[in-house]
Amino acid sequence: MSAQQMDLSGADDAVAAELSALYRWAARETDDVVPAIVDDIRGQVGSFEGMPRADHENTVLQQYQAFLTSLQERRPPTGYEIEAARELGRRRVRQFVPMEAVITGFHIGYRYLWSMLRREARNRDTAALIALLELVDQTWVWVQHMCGAVAEGYSETSRVRETALVELRHRFIEALYADGAHGEDGLSMARALDFDPYASFQAACAPVEAWSDTHFDLLQRKLRTGGGALHAVIHGERIVILVQGMIIADAGELLPAGTDPVVGIGMPRAGLTGAAESIGDAERALVVARDRGCTVSFDDKWLIATLLPQRDRLAPLVRSTVPRSHPRIAEAVLAFAHNGFSISASAAVLHLHPNTVSYRLDRWHHHTGWDPRSWDGLARSLAAIVLYPPENPGP
Numbered sequence: 551m552s553a554q555q556m557d558l559s560g561a562d563d564a565v566a567a568e569l570s571a572l573y574r575w576a577a578r579e580t581d582d583v584v585p586a587i588v589d590d591i592r593g594q595v596g597s598f599e600g601m602p603r604a605d606h607e608n609t610v611l612q613q614y615q616a617f618l619t620s621l622q623e624r625r626p627p628t629g630y631e632i633e634a635a636r637e638l639g640r641r642r643v644r645q646f647v648p649m650e651a652v653i654t655g656f657h658i659g660y661r662y663l664w665s666m667l668r669r670e671a672r673n674r675d676t677a678a679l680i681a682l683l684e685l686v687d688q689t690w691v692w693v694q695h696m697c698g699a700v701a702e703g704y705s706e707t708s709r710v711r712e713t714a715l716v717e718l719r720h721r722f723i724e725a726l727y728a729d730g731a732h733g734e735d736g737l738s739m740a741r742a743l744d745f746d747p748y749a750s751f752q753a754a755c756a757p758v759e760a761w762s763d764t765h766f767d768l769l770q771r772k773l774r775t776g777g778g779a780l781h782a783v784i785h786g787e788r789i790v791i792l793v794q795g796m797i798i799a800d801a802g803e804l805l806p807a808g809t810d811p812v813v814g815i816g817m818p819r820a821g822l823t824g825a826a827e828s829i830g831d832a833e834r835a836l837v838v839a840r841d842r843g844c845t846v847s848f849d850d851k852w853l854i855a856t857l858l859p860q861r862d863r864l865a866p867l868v869r870s871t872v873p874r875s876h877p878r879i880a881e882a883v884l885a886f887a888h889n890g891f892s893i894s895a896s897a898a899v900l901h902l903h904p905n906t907v908s909y910r911l912d913r914w915h916h917h918t919g920w921d922p923r924s925w926d927g928l929a930r931s932l933a934a935i936v937l938y939p940p941e942n943p944g945p
Contacts, residue, residue: 569681572671573622576663577615583666584611587659594658597651605645609638610659617663617692626691632699639703643711649704653697660693718742719783723790726826736822744779745794751825752798753816754791755832757840758784760812788836790829812839814855815847834859854936861937868934876917882910883922883931891923 576583587610592598598606616631627635642652671679722739740747782791798815814836816828831848834855839846841858848855857864882896886907889895893911897904911922914931921927 566681568671568674570622572667572674572682573618575670576618576667579666580611580614583663584614587614587662590662591655591658595651595654597647598655601645601647613656613659613696614663617660620692621685621688624685624688626688627695627699632695635696635699636703636706639700639705640707642700643704643707649701649708652700652704656693656697656700660689664689715743716783719781720785722781723783723785723792723829726822726829727785729826740822743781745792745825747822748820749794750818750820751822751828752793752796752818753825753828753832754793754798755814755816755829755836756789756791757812757836758787758789761789788833790832792825792829811845812836812843813845814839815845817849831855853932857933857936864933864937868930868937874938876913879910879914879917880935882907883914883928884935886911886922887928887932 584607588603588607591610592606612634616627616634620627620631639649639652642649667682668679671682718739722736722743725736725739737747745751779794780791780796781793782789784790797818814832814834816831816835819825819828819831831852835846835848835851837858838851838855846855882900882902885896885900886893889899893904893907897907900907915921915923915927918931918934920930920934922931
C-alpha cells in the first residue's frame with residue numbers, strides 16, 4: 551500500500567470514528583430527544599391529541615433507534631422494519647388518526663432528528679459533517695420506504711374498516727326499519743357506530759337520484775369531520791342520514807355545494823325507537839320536499855307531511871274538486887282557520903267585507919257538504935285544501 555493510500559485509509563477511519571461517536575451521542579440523547587420530537591409533532595398536527603402520549607413516544611423511540619442503526623450500518627430498512635411500519639399504519643387507523651397526519655408526523659420526526667445530527671456534526675468536526683451530508687440520499691430512501699409502508703398498512707386497514715363500517719350502517723338502518731334494533735344486537739350496533747342508544751337522534755332523507763357518487767362521498771367526508779356521531783346510507787331510493795350530538799337546522803349543514811336542496815328533515819327523538827321515528831318523520835317530510843322542490847322540516851310542515859303520503863287512502867273521504875275550481879272560496883276557509891275562526895279578522899286579512907267572507911264559507915258548505923264553522927267540517931276542509939291545493943285565485 552502506498553503512503554497516499556495509507557493516508558486516505560487513515561482519513562476514512564477518522565471520519566468513520568467521528569460518525570460513530572456522533573451516533574453514540576444521539577443514542578445517549580434519547581430520553582430528551584424523543585419527548586421533544588413528540589411535542590413538535592403534536593404542536594403541529596392536532597390529530598394526535600387524542601392518542602395516548604405513551605404510545606406516541608414509544609413509536610417515535612422505535613423509529614429513532616431504527617433510523618440511527620440504519621445510518622450506522624449504511625443500509626435501507628429491513629423487512630422487519632418495513633412490516634413494523636405497516637403495522638403502525640394499521641394501528642393509526644384504529645386510533646382514528648388521519649393518514650395525512652401520520653405521514654406529516656413521520657416527516658416532522660425525521661426532520662427534527664436530521665437537523666439535530668447536522669448541528670452536532672457541525673460542532674464536532676467539518677469532516678464528520680461532510681460525511682453525514684453524504685448520507686442524505688440514504689436518509690431520504692429510508693424515509694420514502696418507511697412512509698410508503700405506513701401508507702400501505704393504513705390504506706389496507708382503512709379499506710377493510712370502511713367496508714365493515716358500510717355494512718354495519720346498513721344493518722343498523724335495516725334494524726331500525728324492521729323495528730328490530732331494541733335488543734342487544736341493536737344496542738351493540740349503535741355503540742359500534744359511536745351512537746348513544748339512549749340519547750336523542752335526528753334523521754334526514756334525500757332522493758338518491760339527485761345525488762352523484764361524488765356528492766355522496768363529499769357528504770361522508772363532511773360527516774367524518776363534524777361533531778357528534780353522523781352516518782349516511784343509501785336505502786332504496788333514499789339517502790338516509792342519522793345524526794347525534796347536533797341539531798340539523800337546515801340542509802345547508804349537511805349538503806355538499808351543488809347538491810339538490812330537496813331534503814326532508816325529521817324531528818329530534820330519544821332512543822332507538824326515536825331514531826326510527828325520526829327517519830319516518832324525514833321520509834314524510836321528503837314527500838313534501840319533492841312536491842315543493844325545497845328542504846322541508848317535519849316539525850314545520852307536520853300536517854301536510856303526515857297527510858300527503860296518505861293521499862290515495864284519504865281520497866274517498868276528502869277528495870274534492872272545489873279547492874281547484876273555486877280557489878277564492880278555499881282562500882276564505884284558510885283565512886277563517888288561520889285567524890282564530892273570526893269572520894271579521896279573516897275579512898281584514900283578505901281585504902273583504904265580513905259579509906263576503908261569511909257568504910264564501912256558506913258556499914263552501916254548499917259545494918262540499920262540509921261546514922267550515924264546525925270542527926269536523928273544518929278538519930275535512932283543511933285536509934282537502936292541503937292535499938288538493940287551489941290554483942292561484944289571482945287579483
